[in-house]
Amino acid sequence: MAAAVAFNILVAALPLLLLAIGISGYVLSAHVTDPAGAIVSAVVRTMPEGAEDLDAVGAVRGLVVSVLEQRSGFTVLGALIFTWLATRLVGTLRAVLRRIFDLARERGVLHGKLFDVLVVAVGASLLTLNLGVTVTFEAAVGFGVDVLGLGGDALSVAEWALGQGVALVSVWFLFLIVYRYIPAGRIPWRTSMVGATFAAVAHEALKVGFSWYAIDVADYTSTWGNVAVVALVFFWIYYEAVVFILGGEIAHMYASRQAEKVKVGAAS
Secondary structure, X not given: OHHHHHHHHHHHHHHHHHHHHHHHHHHHHOOOOOHHHHHHHHHHXXXXXXXXXXXXXXXXXXXXXXXXXXXXXXXXXXXXXXXXXXXXXHHHHHHHHHHHOOOOOOOOXXXXXXXXXHHHXXXXXXXXXXXXXXXXXXXXXXXXXXXXXXXXXXXHHHHHHHHHHHHHHHHHXXXXXXXXXXXXXOOOHHHHHHHHHHHHHHXXXXXXXXXXXXXXXXXXXXXXXHHHHHHHHHHHHHHHHHHHHHHHHHHHHHHHHHHHHHHHHHHO
């Protein structure tokens, strides 16, 4: 299942990301002097800690700048195509979560496709909103830093803590929405929160562990050379898919335990 999710992320998530970048460019260009920098900063937060060592930031920035330069074509002419391609990923997530939670109910072909289109539209909007909120929050924190006169190590710690906090909350909310609304049978909020909490924490731990492995142990830079960034992205997406599935399994196990407790209580 992780391989299927990872494959469809590679096929479908890029169009969604391009669409979100294009929309974000319109939104941020009126309020931020460097919209590309703001978008790159948000994207890099989801990547392993050592991505800078493999020049992943440069690759991401090149992609973002290219999209922003042609954003009218990406967001207007290509919106429908990108949306349709991204529905493939939503369909895969629905199938995986249906199997994890042992759901008998499933949406029909037409209903399922319309639902997938709606999820893509909402997802692109949430990505754009999250980016706007992040940029606004960072600006507010920067203003507070200037007022308080922080600098040096104190400023570095504040920036690191802000980045980690925003990344953790954003990823947790994303997992929560996916576990709650993607399956055909609505998953309870508490169950979804358990899965989202595990997946978000595991995601942050994976960022550190995978970075250490890829940079210091496997040494992708010497093994893969100029394509080290590509190799890093492929393996990173696969292990993120594993985290997503494990989060769903943890949530399902929690729901099963709660159901058993209710049955025992009713029997006694």
